[in-house]
Amino acid sequence: MARAFTPKVVTGNALLEGDVVYYTAQGTWTRNLAEAQVLSDQAAADLRLTEAASDQSLIVGAYLADMAPSDTGPEPTHFREEFRRTGPSNYFHGKQAEA
Amino acid sequence: MYSYNEFDTAFLAERNAQFRSQVERRIDGSLTEDEFRPLRLMNGLYLQLHAYMLRVAIPYGTLRSDQMRMLATIAEKWDKGYGHFTTRQNIQYNWPKLPDVPDILDALGSVQLHAIQTSGNTIRNVTADHFAGAAADEVADPRPIAELLRQWSTDHPEFQFLPRKFKFAVTGADADRAVIRAHDIGIQLVEKDGQRGVRVFVGGGLGRTPVIGKVIRDFLPEEDLLPYSEAIVATYNVLGRRDNKYKARIKITVNENGLETFKELTEKRFAELKPLFGGVDQKMLAEIRTMFAPPAFRNAPTHAYDAAREADPVFRAWADTNLAEHRQEGYAIVSISLKKHGETPGDATADQMRAMADLAETYAHDELRISHEQNVILPHVHKSDLPALHAALKDQGLATANIGLVSDIIACPGMDYCALATARSIPVAQEIANRFDELKLEHEIGPLKIKISGCINACGHHHVGHIGILGLDRAGVENYQITLGGDGTEDAAIGQRTGPGFAYDEITGAIETIIKTYLALRDSEDETYLAAYKRLGVAPFKAALYPEKANAA
Numbered sequence: 001m002a003r004a005f006t007p008k009v010v011t012g013n014a015l016l017e018g019d020v021v022y023y024t025a026q027g028t029w030t031r032n033l034a035e036a037q038v039l040s041d042q043a044a045a046d047l048r049l050t051e052a053a054s055d056q057s058l059i060v061g062a063y064l065a066d067m068a069p070s071d072t073g074p075e076p077t078h079f080r081e082e083f084r085r086t087g088p089s090n091y092f093h094g095k096q097a098e099a
Numbered sequence: 100m101y102s103y104n105e106f107d108t109a110f111l112a113e114r115n116a117q118f119r120s121q122v123e124r125r126i127d128g129s130l131t132e133d134e135f136r137p138l139r140l141m142n143g144l145y146l147q148l149h150a151y152m153l154r155v156a157i158p159y160g161t162l163r164s165d166q167m168r169m170l171a172t173i174a175e176k177w178d179k180g181y182g183h184f185t186t187r188q189n190i191q192y193n194w195p196k197l198p199d200v201p202d203i204l205d206a207l208g209s210v211q212l213h214a215i216q217t218s219g220n221t222i223r224n225v226t227a228d229h230f231a232g233a234a235a236d237e238v239a240d241p242r243p244i245a246e247l248l249r250q251w252s253t254d255h256p257e258f259q260f261l262p263r264k265f266k267f268a269v270t271g272a273d274a275d276r277a278v279i280r281a282h283d284i285g286i287q288l289v290e291k292d293g294q295r296g297v298r299v300f301v302g303g304g305l306g307r308t309p310v311i312g313k314v315i316r317d318f319l320p321e322e323d324l325l326p327y328s329e330a331i332v333a334t335y336n337v338l339g340r341r342d343n344k345y346k347a348r349i350k351i352t353v354n355e356n357g358l359e360t361f362k363e364l365t366e367k368r369f370a371e372l373k374p375l376f377g378g379v380d381q382k383m384l385a386e387i388r389t390m391f392a393p394p395a396f397r398n399a400p401t402h403a404y405d406a407a408r409e410a411d412p413v414f415r416a417w418a419d420t421n422l423a424e425h426r427q428e429g430y431a432i433v434s435i436s437l438k439k440h441g442e443t444p445g446d447a448t449a450d451q452m453r454a455m456a457d458l459a460e461t462y463a464h465d466e467l468r469i470s471h472e473q474n475v476i477l478p479h480v481h482k483s484d485l486p487a488l489h490a491a492l493k494d495q496g497l498a499t500a501n502i503g504l505v506s507d508i509i510a511c512p513g514m515d516y517c518a519l520a521t522a523r524s525i526p527v528a529q530e531i532a533n534r535f536d537e538l539k540l541e542h543e544i545g546p547l548k549i550k551i552s553g554c555i556n557a558c559g560h561h562h563v564g565h566i567g568i569l570g571l572d573r574a575g576v577e578n579y580q581i582t583l584g585g586d587g588t589e590d591a592a593i594g595q596r597t598g599p600g601f602a603y604d605e606i607t608g609a610i611e612t613i614i615k616t617y618l619a620l621r622d623s624e625d626e627t628y629l630a631a632y633k634r635l636g637v638a639p640f641k642a643a644l645y646p647e648k649a650n651a652a
Contacts, residue, residue, distance in 0.1 A: 013146055015125075015126070015132075015197065016126070017197070018146055018147070018149070018150035018151040018194075018196070019150065020148075056131055056132055057128050061146065077575070079575070079577060080148075080572075083514055083515065083523075084149065087149060088193075088516060089523060090446075090525045090529065091179070091443075093179055093194070094149045094150075095149075
């Protein structure tokens with residue numbers, strides 16, 4: 001039996017700064033996960049990834065990350081994406097310091 | 100200290116200019132990421148979890164004060180005010196921005212440092228005993244050999260596209276402080292019948308398949324080292340597997356082909372190569388040696404040191420753990436701990452780097468070393484200067500008296516920074532260090548090496564930790580496996596896994612259980628953890644860690 005689709009967002013790193021970025025419904029990039037477009041089926045996710053990955057002048061290494069939708073936007077389902085959203089645990093650096 | 104000549108300087112300037120152009124072309128869209136990626140990796144630039152990471156080589160861990168000051172300047176000007184010293188005697192900057200990297204490389208070049216071959220499938224930074232040139236037990240200073248290897252391997256056209264990365268380590272003493280048996284090639288300087296030579300180990304390495312290196316030549320005349328090394332790497336370059344990156348290291352090549360076959364092919368290639376060297380390498384080595392002459396040691400009384408030991412228990416505790424025996428009477432080797440309890444192992448702020456550079460200039464003949472254990476060494480300090488040095492270190496939060504103790508933990512960056520990691524390492528190390536600081540057991544426990552890796556690649560050397568911790572992802576949750584009895588010294592051993600792993604919030608308690616088991620079972624205060632483990636085996640530690648299994652049995 002095929003596995004149930006997990007909602008996803010397109011994410012990658014900004015070319016110039018290396019920051020974690022997310023793809024929005026408008027086809028732009030944001031540093032804020034809450035503004036990312038949540039993709040609810042595989043075909044849409046694959047299409048958006050292809051579009052996003054072609055944006056090489058702005059980002060590097062686009063991929064699909066699993067998320068759980070919530071009232072406040074997508075929430076990471078894996079700790080790796082949680083760390084990417086937040087920043088490192090040992091210093092108040094990264095996105096947690098920019099918020 | 101090795102000093103660049105005109106050729107070295109021009110080479111580095113040209114290489115940096117080339118990379119500047121490549122960065123410009125990536126930013127203006129002339130190069131795709133697929134085209135740019137190998138070029139940036141050839142210059143030590145990775146893209147990690149939150150940002151780019153620049154890995155800078157510190158050849159054989161040796162730095163001058165001006166070089167350390169430049170590392171501080173880079174941390175402050177182009178990063179977030181700190182740097183991370185690694186287990187391969189590199190420094191990593193975790194937050195550089197792509198357009199700034201060419202300027203950073205030029206700044207490094209101005210003090211004869213670079214990031215070449217700190218990534219990619221090539222010969223990486225040559226590492227060495229961090230006590231080189233100072234240790235009392237040394238046959239000879241290994242750094243001239245390491246520098247010769249560095250010059251030979253840098254941009255060597257045959258070895259830019261090896262099956263996988265390739266690591267050399269060199270020691271000049273019987274006591275192995277460079278973990279040479281866990282490197283692709285390990286070199287030990289030896290003497291036999293009055294002749295200087297080397298013992299060569301091959302096929303060691305950690306990672307997903309940990310292997311202790313094997314002796315391929317018990318004694319090789321020193322003048323044959325370069326052609327013999329070239330023969331080994333050339334043999335690996337031909338035989339090494341390229342179909343599977345996990346089987347591409349020389350340890351697999353040696354294992355699959357057998358040491359005898361590998362040696363036979365190496366010796367054959369060596370016979371072809373040896374005449375081609377024609378003594379040029381030995382002329383270079385002679386020149387290099389002149390740059391590693393010992394500093395001008397002074398004869399002076401050491402009363403101040405003796406008095407401070409008597410009067411100040413804090414100084415005495417620091418001296419007992421952080422000093423090592425120097426070959427020169429009246430001198431000591433000082434290890435500066437970058438493992439203050441609760442801090443990130445191996446990190447130093449720009450201010451701390453600058454302070455250490457100043458102290459090296461004032462008290463240590465302008466020399467610093469970075470150890471594979473992520474600490475900083477002042478190799479030549481007169482004992483009479485130690486009280487003043489200790490006071491200055493205290494002012495900078497650098498006088499933690501824990502070298503070789505339970506909180507002197509090697510920890511890779513783990514999932515807080517590294518794109519390859521499967522779990523975090525740093526907060527685990529911080530919590531263990533804090534726990535034993537609170538328990539006030541650290542000095543009672545005595546020598547004990549804990550090493551933590553956040554993935555199977557084993558950058559934290561967990562396999563050779565007396566207690567090794569490996570962070571993994573188990574069904575989307577951080578999980579930590581424990582190994583016991585590993586050893587990175589001349590008695591090298593791979594640790595034995597205890598059993599199922601522990602959750603993030605359980606791992607510190609598990610380590611406490613192991614150590615309290617040791618304290619309860621040691622036959623005297625003089626029996627170290629490792630000695631007790633060798634005597635007792637894994638059974639009592641497993642029983643303590645998994646009491647439910649022990650009860651069920």
